[in-house]
Amino acid sequence: MAKGKILIISADGFEDIELLYPYxxxxxxxxxxxxxxxxxxxxxxxxxxxxxxxxxxxxxxxxEYIALVLPGGRGPExxxxxxxxxxxxxxxxxxxKPVAAICHGPQILISAGVVKGRKLTSYIGIRDDVxxxxxxxxxxxxxxxxxxxxxxxxxxIPAWMREFVKLLEKA
Amino acid sequence: MAKGKILIISADGFEDIELLYPYxxxxxxxxxxxxxxxxxxxxxxxxxxxxxxxxxxxxxxxxEYIALVLPGGRGPExxxxxxxxxxxxxxxxxxxKPVAAICHGPQILISAGVVKGRKLTSYIGIRDDVxxxxxxxxxxxxxxxxxxxxxxxxxxIPAWMREFVKLLEKA
Numbered sequence: 001m002a003k004g005k006i007l008i009i010s011a012d013g014f015e016d017i018e019l020l021y022p023y024x025x026x027x028x029x030x031x032x033x034x035x036x037x038x039x040x041x042x043x044x045x046x047x048x049x050x051x052x053x054x055x056x057x058x059x060x061x062x063x064e065y066i067a068l069v070l071p072g073g074r075g076p077e078x079x080x081x082x083x084x085x086x087x088x089x090x091x092x093x094x095x096x097k098p099v100a101a102i103c104h105g106p107q108i109l110i111s112a113g114v115v116k117g118r119k120l121t122s123y124i125g126i127r128d129d130v131x132x133x134x135x136x137x138x139x140x141x142x143x144x145x146x147x148x149x150x151x152x153x154x155x156x157i158p159a160w161m162r163e164f165v166k167l168l169e170k171a
Numbered sequence: 172m173a174k175g176k177i178l179i180i181s182a183d184g185f186e187d188i189e190l191l192y193p194y195x196x197x198x199x200x201x202x203x204x205x206x207x208x209x210x211x212x213x214x215x216x217x218x219x220x221x222x223x224x225x226x227x228x229x230x231x232x233x234x235e236y237i238a239l240v241l242p243g244g245r246g247p248e249x250x251x252x253x254x255x256x257x258x259x260x261x262x263x264x265x266x267x268k269p270v271a272a273i274c275h276g277p278q279i280l281i282s283a284g285v286v287k288g289r290k291l292t293s294y295i296g297i298r299d300d301v302x303x304x305x306x307x308x309x310x311x312x313x314x315x316x317x318x319x320x321x322x323x324x325x326x327x328i329p330a331w332m333r334e335f336v337k338l339l340e341k342a
Contacts, residue, residue, distance in 0.1 A: 016218065020188050020325075021195060027329035047187065047218035154191075158198035 004066040005032045006168075009057065009085060009108070013074030016045035017154050018102050022069045023051070025161050029169075036060050036088075038079060046073050057084035062091035067168055072103020072123060080111040089114065093147070100164040102151045106130055109148075119145040121152050175237040176203045177339075180228065180256060180279065184245030187216035188325050189273050193240045194222070196332050200340075207231050207259075209250060217244050228255035233262035238339055243274020243294060251282040260285065264318070271335040273322045277301055280319075290316040292323050 006026050010019055019035075026033045034054040037043050042050045057079070062068075068089065070076065079085050089112035092099050101109060106122040107129070109115050116134030121143045130137045142151050142159040149167060151160035177197050181190055190206075197204045205225040208214050213221045228250070233239075239260065241247065250256050260283035263270050272280060277293040278300070280286050287305030292314045301308045313322050313330040320338060322331035 017188070017191050017195075017220065021192060024188075024192060024325075024328045024332075025196070028333045047220060049188065049218060154195075157195045161195075162199045 003030045003032075005034060005064055006067045006069065007060065007062070007065040007088070008033060008035045008069045008071065009037070009079055009088065010035065010043060010071050010073075010075035011037050011078035012043050013078065014043065014045045014071050015073030015075075015103055015154065016047040016049040017157065018071035018073065018105075019045065019051065019075075020049060021157050022071070022100065022161060022164075025165070026069075026168075029165065031066075031168075034065075038082060043075070057082060057088060060084070060088050062088045065092075065097070067098040067164075068092045068100070069164075070099070070101040070105030070108050072101075072105045074104070076104045076107040080108045086112045096147045098147050098149070098164065098167045100149045100160065102156065102160055103153060106135075106150060110135075118148060119143050120148060120150040122150060123152055174201045174203075176205060176235055177238045177240065178231065178233070178236040178259070179204060179206045179240045179242065180208070180250060180259065181206065181214060181242050181244075181246035182208050182249035183214050184249065185214065185216045185242050186244030186246075186274055186325065187218040187220040188328065189242035189244065189276075190216065190222065190246075191220060192328050193242070193271065193332060193335075196336070197240075197339075200336065202237075202339075205236075209253060214246070228253055228259060231255070231259050233259045236263075236268070238269040238335075239263045239271070240335075241270070241272040241276030241279050243272075243276045245275070247275045247278040251279045257283045267318045269318050269320070269335065269338045271320045271331065273327065273331055274324060277306075277321060281306075289319060290314050291319060291321040293321060294323055 141156040312327040
């Protein structure tokens with residue numbers, strides 16, 4: 001069961017299923033999954049599911065984690081503004097560790113300056129932001145570009161996690 | 172991808188994650204997943220997620236499906252009262268096909284008369300109903316007894332689906 005730790009970064013207003021699905025899915029595989037946010041108190045999704053925050057983003061040492069998940073909803077706008085978020089995200093790209101983002105999750109990637117020249121997708125409402133940041137946006141249920149696995153909306157979740165798990169298990 | 176069809180039976184008030192997780196998880200594995208309810212209109216979960224109903228319970232021919240999933244929440248009380256629900260559930264037990272139930276899902280198993288002498292778990296609030304119906308209730312995150320895989324609450328989902336997938340993939 002010692003399969004390594006995976007980090008989820010989010011905040012209040014997350015799209016519930018986009019956080020809960022990978023959270024349970026990666027536990028199902030035997031990974032330890034930790035949730036980080038600005039403060040160490042429960043965060044609540046758009047649909048009312050509450051999840052425990054294990055660490056503040058300032059406490060996170062990204063070296064401890066083998067992969068990163070960025071759910072969507074309104075959480076990304078709340079957490080992308082912090083320097084600690086950027087520091088963490090940059091680590092995963094510098095070390096080429098697997099990163100999964102869905103829906104509004106790529107807003108965090110834009111702030112971290114890691115989308116330029118990368119193929120990715122997102123919720124269509126932020127497509128133009130992804131493009132303006134230099135991302136090569138594609139309208140597909142899942143886009144895999146190296147360490148980065150992105151999807152658009154909840155119905156893409158099966159394809160999104162299928163590809164992310166494939167990447168993780170070969171990493 | 173022709174891995175067979177799996178049926179989910181539920182109704183308004185379902186516990187969102189207990190329906191959505193297996194729905195996406197089984198699609199991730201390449202199964203076709205269909206949702207049946209009393210009427211052919213979208214059903215809405217406790218937390219507001221809406222899902223499309225593919226078939227009414229009266230239209231369901233259970234021979235077409237290789238497995239059955241019964242999510243919890245308030246859906247089971249609404250759907251357990253119909254003869255078609257009972258007809259469908261009995262088929263899966265008679266044919267020894269995999270059945271997954273969680274939380275209040277076992278209320279449907281009680282109505283179908285299939286819990287007597289079986290080891291299972293459920294949400295603790297219906298424990299005494301399971302026992303009164305002759306079930307051997309256990310307080311564990313997942314209980315596997317032959318074709319039946321049961322769990323108590325959403326945090327049991329990783330263990331619940333891990334065991335259910337194991338059963339399915341060897342069936």
